[in-house]
Amino acid sequence: MLARAAESMFWLARYIERVDALSRLMEAAQLMAGLSDQSAEWRSALIAAGCEPGFLAKYGAVTPERAARFMGADPENPSSILNCLEKARINARAMRTALTRDMWDAVNGAWLEARRMGPADFRLEVLPVTLDWVRTVSTRFAGAYQTTMLRNEIYSFVKLGASIERADNTARILDVKYHVLLPSYSGVGGMLDYYQWTSILRAVSAVRAYQWVYRDEVKPWNVAELLILKPELPRSLRACYDDIVECLDTIAADHGGVRSECHRLAGGLAARLRFGRIADIFQSGLHEHLTELIDRTADLGDAIYAFYMK
Amino acid sequence: MRETFDEMNGAGGDLRAPYRAIEAWLKATPQTVLTAKRLEAERLFRRIGITFAVYTEGGDPERLIPFDIIPRVIDADEWAVLERGLTQRVRALNAFLADVYGKREIFAAEKVPLAMIEHNPAYQQLMQGFTPPGGIYTHIAGIDLVRTGPDEFYVLEDNCRTPSGVSYMLEDRSVMMRLFPDLFTQAGVEPVSRYPEFLLRTLQSVAPPNCQGGPTVVVLTPGQYNSAYYEHSFLADEMGVELVEGVDLVVKDKHVFTRTTRGLKKVDIIYRRIDDDYLDPQAFKPDSMLGVPGLIEAYKAGNVSLANAPGAGISDDKAVYCYVPEMVRFYLGEEPILKNVPTWDCSAESALAYVLDHLDELVVKETRGSGGYGMLVGPHASKKEREAFAKKLRAHPSAYIAQPTLALSTCPTFVESGVAPRHIDLRPFVLCGADKIRIVPGGLTRVALREGSLVVNSSQGGGTKDTWVLRAPNGQTQSQSQSQK
Numbered sequence: 127m128l129a130r131a132a133e134s135m136f137w138l139a140r141y142i143e144r145v146d147a148l149s150r151l152m153e154a155a156q157l158m159a160g161l162s163d164q165s166a167e168w169r170s171a172l173i174a175a176g177c178e179p180g181f182l183a184k185y186g187a188v189t190p191e192r193a194a195r196f197m198g199a200d201p202e203n204p205s206s207i208l209n210c211l212e213k214a215r216i217n218a219r220a221m222r223t224a225l226t227r228d229m230w231d232a233v234n235g236a237w238l239e240a241r242r243m244g245p246a247d248f249r250l251e252v253l254p255v256t257l258d259w260v261r262t263v264s265t266r267f268a269g270a271y272q273t274t275m276l277r278n279e280i281y282s283f284v285k286l287g288a289s290i291e292r293a294d295n296t297a298r299i300l301d302v303k304y305h306v307l308l309p310s311y312s313g314v315g316g317m318l319d320y321y322q323w324t325s326i327l328r329a330v331s332a333v334r335a336y337q338w339v340y341r342d343e344v345k346p347w348n349v350a351e352l353l354i355l356k357p358e359l360p361r362s363l364r365a366c367y368d369d370i371v372e373c374l375d376t377i378a379a380d381h382g383g384v385r386s387e388c389h390r391l392a393g394g395l396a397a398r399l400r401f402g403r404i405a406d407i408f409q410s411g412l413h414e415h416l417t418e419l420i421d422r423t424a425d426l427g428d429a430i431y432a433f434y435m436k
Numbered sequence: 437m438r439e440t441f442d443e444m445n446g447a448g449g450d451l452r453a454p455y456r457a458i459e460a461w462l463k464a465t466p467q468t469v470l471t472a473k474r475l476e477a478e479r480l481f482r483r484i485g486i487t488f489a490v491y492t493e494g495g496d497p498e499r500l501i502p503f504d505i506i507p508r509v510i511d512a513d514e515w516a517v518l519e520r521g522l523t524q525r526v527r528a529l530n531a532f533l534a535d536v537y538g539k540r541e542i543f544a545a546e547k548v549p550l551a552m553i554e555h556n557p558a559y560q561q562l563m564q565g566f567t568p569p570g571g572i573y574t575h576i577a578g579i580d581l582v583r584t585g586p587d588e589f590y591v592l593e594d595n596c597r598t599p600s601g602v603s604y605m606l607e608d609r610s611v612m613m614r615l616f617p618d619l620f621t622q623a624g625v626e627p628v629s630r631y632p633e634f635l636l637r638t639l640q641s642v643a644p645p646n647c648q649g650g651p652t653v654v655v656l657t658p659g660q661y662n663s664a665y666y667e668h669s670f671l672a673d674e675m676g677v678e679l680v681e682g683v684d685l686v687v688k689d690k691h692v693f694t695r696t697t698r699g700l701k702k703v704d705i706i707y708r709r710i711d712d713d714y715l716d717p718q719a720f721k722p723d724s725m726l727g728v729p730g731l732i733e734a735y736k737a738g739n740v741s742l743a744n745a746p747g748a749g750i751s752d753d754k755a756v757y758c759y760v761p762e763m764v765r766f767y768l769g770e771e772p773i774l775k776n777v778p779t780w781d782c783s784a785e786s787a788l789a790y791v792l793d794h795l796d797e798l799v800v801k802e803t804r805g806s807g808g809y810g811m812l813v814g815p816h817a818s819k820k821e822r823e824a825f826a827k828k829l830r831a832h833p834s835a836y837i838a839q840p841t842l843a844l845s846t847c848p849t850f851v852e853s854g855v856a857p858r859h860i861d862l863r864p865f866v867l868c869g870a871d872k873i874r875i876v877p878g879g880l881t882r883v884a885l886r887e888g889s890l891v892v893n894s895s896q897g898g899g900t901k902d903t904w905v906l907r908a909p910n911g912q913t914q915s916q917s918q919s920q921k
Binding site for chain 1: 483484665669672673678681694696697
């Protein structure tokens with residue numbers, strides 16, 4: 127396949143996955159804002175979405191209204207939901223021949239609606255409705271590519287993009303919520319507000335999953351383990367990296383076994399996640415661990431670009 | 437001006453046979469249903485993304501070309517004549533191109549003045565003395581026809597460079613079949629769906645001389661901001677070949693390759709939808725970002741084929757047009773089946789005088805214009821507009837041709853006020869391979885949606901219609917024209 131097609135499909139999937147993550151993050155922030163410090167919840171959402179500097183430069187102080195509008199519809203925020211949908215569609219249109227009709231319908235249909243939307247759709251009163259819609263976009267896209275694409279190289283690059291974006295998002299959310307917002311937290315097992323912990327789970331839509339896996343009250347130890355090491359949770363780093371390795375292996379097999387730096391990087395990280403223990407991770411520092419994962423994931427993206435898309 | 441011929445009701449108002457099914461359908465269908473179906477059609481076009489991109493005029497950059505839900509119908513006998521005429525004409529055009537870039541016999545015989553090609557920007561010096569693979573120059577030609585009476589079809593212009601619109605022929609049909617499936621079961625309409633397959637076979641037939649194994653075909657597009665981008669991606673998809681941009685191609689040792697995830701992969705045939713001037717910055721405009729450096733060198737080395745060939749535009753110049761009937765006689769020794777519209781070439785003094793005197797009844801066009809820009813429709817222009825145009829005409833007479841204002845046929849069209857006649861034309865697509873000429877029965881029917889307007893171009897508010905060619909009554913399918921070259 128064309129190198130540019132691989133790049134477009136990879137980024138198409140990333141932008142849709144990003145939109146999905148943003149909607150979950152915003153939903154959690156809105157829910158939690160009612161229970162605790164409003165601006166802190168939204169600030170953590172802004173940080174996790176990587177758009178806090180842009181926000182502060184524009185507004186200075188965080189309010190829920192401003193944060194929701196900025197993350198949803200601000201034209202100056204390159205990672206706003208509407209901007210991400212626009213970029214997803216540009217990538218889709220650039221390589222229309224690589225998309226199935228259903229995938230195109232999902233992306234183009236979303237874009238047709240999105241271009242009629244604006245800040246008014248991200249007012250707090252209507253935010254839940256809008257975010258529900260955003261989620262139907264991402265799930266429809268995921269369903270479309272899973273059920274209609276030929277299992278070929280193009281499929282692998284779509285899935286690869288989605289998996290890398292998801293890994294990155296989970297790592298960021300966990301890191302931000304756990305360490306940036308809880309600086310006073312002094313050690314594992316200390317007493318923390320129950321709602322703060324569920325906030326992390328909510329941001330990755332894993333509250334129910336937690337109960338099914340642990341059948342226990344929400345504990346920081348378990349939350350971190352669930353999001354980092356548990357293969358059952360589709361948004362865990364472990365699950366994402368299993369997918370990443372699978373995609374890269376499939377592509378390599380397809381190319382007669384030719385491998386490169388990106389395979390080495392992905393394999394190394396996947397092994398660490400597979401054989402890692404949560405106690406050791408806490409021992410060496412959760413923040414350090416997550417930061418490294420975020421950095422290595424970015425390196426992996428670069429290595430994939432260098433080998434397949436240049 | 438004579439009375440207008442209506443495709444459905446003739447000149448006199450009697451229902452013509454090919455339109456029986458349409459007439460019955462229109463009678464039986466309430467207007468509210470038609471309105472609902474029209475909206476449904478619009479929704480489908482938006483959803484599929486069949487848009488025409490205009491990024492320079494403000495407003496919505498991705499516009500829909502209006503689609504009219506009432507088909508235009510051509511019966512089997514009429515089509516048989518058109519098909520023979522189109523085949524003949526495109527063979528002559530290709531022979532002319534081979535002659536221009538070869539021995540120049542038609543000029544020596546003084547059938548066409550050499551001035552027609554000298555200083556013509558569409559002429560490409562680099563093609564002189566070079567024979568493209570298969571000897572074909574215009575592989576995909578769009579011939580614009582208009583009708584003025586039951587048996588009177590005229591060629592309005594030839595498009596031998598990169599004619600567009602075929603995706604509308606195909607999508608109009610598929611939308612029509614989706615909206616009105618029953619209508620097709622009754623009418624007996626020739627399918628158009630084999631076009632992409634015919635196109636692919638045409639392209640494969642002109643593989644370059646140094647090609648080994650099955651040739652690799654790609655479609656080369658200027659990119660997603662080009663007005664016809666949808667068509668480029670549609671055709672690539674339907675043919676099952678890669679859609680590439682200039683940046684995806686690279687030339688090494690006079691061979692062309694695509695950049696793929698597995699490294700470089702050789703390309704043999706390029707269906708290019710980029711104009712000559714932008715194809716290769718080494719050969720044409722040095723600042724072109726769209727093209728592929730070294731492409732022409734690879735082409736001339738016999739390592740890649742380009743469709744259509746560079747320089748093919750010399751045959752569709754509006755002044756050269758006047759001589760196409762002469763080309764048919766000269767190269768084929770046949771009488772032209774399709775007529776030209778009588779045309780005054782304003783570079784001749786006597787013609788200019790006549791045109792200036794009759795501006796109020798003529799259509800005047802720039803010889804190198806297209807898209808309906810820069811033309812004057814005399815009878816519809818104000819006195820002031822005509823005077824302004826006369827000034828331009830006197831200043832650069834050789835840049836213009838003039839034709840009588842034809843009474844273009846009308847076809848019933850669903851407009852705001854209901855079903856009403858609107859003027860139409862027809863662009864069939866002729867595929868010319870090294871093996872044979874292929875034409876799918878049909879083409880793109882364009883319709884001028886404003887009442888009385890004769891300008892059908894999409895850039896000027898024109899719409900499109902599904903075009904039906906009816907099956908011959910004896911049941912024979914003529915799904916492919918198979919005339920040997």
